Amino acid sequence: PTPAPDASIPGPAAGQSTTIRMPKFSGRVYFSYGQKLVFKLTTGGLVQPAVQNPSDPNRNILFNWSEYTLNDSGLWLNSTQVDMFSAPYSVGVQRPDGSTATTGKLKAGGYNAVLNGLRSQSGGWGNLIQTRADGTVLRALSPLYGLETGALPASVLDDYINRVWQKYTSATLTVTPFADQPGTKYFGRVSGGVMRFTNSAGAVVTQFEKPDASSIFGCHRKLDAPNDQVRGPISRTLCAGFHRSTLLVNPNQPDANADNFYRDGVTDHYARVIHSQMSDGKAYAFAFDDVGHHESLVHDGDPRQAVITLEPFN
Known part of the structure; x- marks a missing residue:
């Protein structure tokens, strides 16, 4: 890797x-405190920060990023905690009538409340928090990276996974993946350790091996979600149900009622504490947190300007 050209912009006081x-593009806006982030180039493209790697040059820098798409159809801008929870910020878009839609803002005291919530949760969740040698808190890693770094045990979700797989050996899990297509339904049953989904005609359309925690936290591997109209939407729904621990209490998925989320003792406590401290309850705490529209996203087809607000830590 070779150093990338310095494209940094001094931040505001x-x-x-x-x-x-902003160019018409799909990408990220990174912001850091105290020092610039280190970006490098390889023949494969840009090497972005990967702080789950202890040797990453950005490991001890306090930073965060926002993700956006800007094209001829408008702007989509979100705050994200899919990889980590760190320096607080909110996002907004100004509409043609001058009004502004915002999201991603923490409640008063929410930044420390998230960290304290992880610290107080048994099972190793406090190990997700990374600090600098001087004690400064830098971030909390996502559970996926917590598994990769050993901060969380690989068995962290096993009890819930086993209970779900057992339930649907004798019950049917009905997935209605498209809110605007209530007639499109798929029906899942576990047999021989595999959950098979059939359509309304009884034909098998896809199947899933019993997932592990990594497959759930990353919504990948055994819960891969291709960009198609069958397996991907079903997998997205399953992934959200596992994160939010709604699969045992509601055989009709997705469950869009946030009051039902994270009720089981075995759940994604990282997502739970982040959502609990958001002013509007919305966050992108895992890849498919947009199932049921619980994501922290602003959109407008004809935006006037966008805003990323670096919020106070306290």
């Missing part, structure tokens, strides 16, 4: 703002 022009 407290209470001030900096205006930049």
Whole structure:
């Protein structure tokens, strides 16, 4: 890897703002405190920060990022905690009528409340928090990276997974993946350790081996979600149900009622504490947190400007 050209822009002082022009693109806006992030290039493209790797040059830098798509159809801008929870910020978009939609803002005291919530949760969840040698908290890794680094045990979700697989050996899991297509339903049953989904005609359309925690936290591997109209939507729904621990209490998925989320003792406590501290309850705490529209996203087809607000830590 070779150093990437320095494309950094000095950030605003407290209470001030900096205006930049955004290209039509799908990408990220990174922001860091105290020092610039290190970016490098390889023949495969840009090497982005990967702080789950202890040797990453950005491991001890306090930073975060927002993700966006800007094209001829408008702007989609979100705050994300899919990889980590770190420096707090919110996002907003100004509409043609001058009104502004915002999301991603923590409650007062929410930043420390998330960290304390992880620390107080048994089972190793506090091990997700990374600090600098001087004691400064830098971030909490996502559970997926917690598994990769050994912060969380690989068996962290086994009890819930086993109970789900057992339940649907004798019950049917009905998935209605498209809110605007209530007639499109798939029916899942476990047999021989495999959950098979059939359509309304009784034909098998896809199947899933029993997932492990990594497959669930990453919504990949045994819960891979291709960009198609059958397996991907079913997998997305399963993934959200496992994260939110709704699969045992509701055989009709997705369950879009946030009051039902994270009720089981074995659940994604990282997502649970983040959502609990958001002003509007919305966050992107895992890849398919948009199932049921619980994601922290703003969109407008004809945006006037977008805002990323770096929020106070306290």
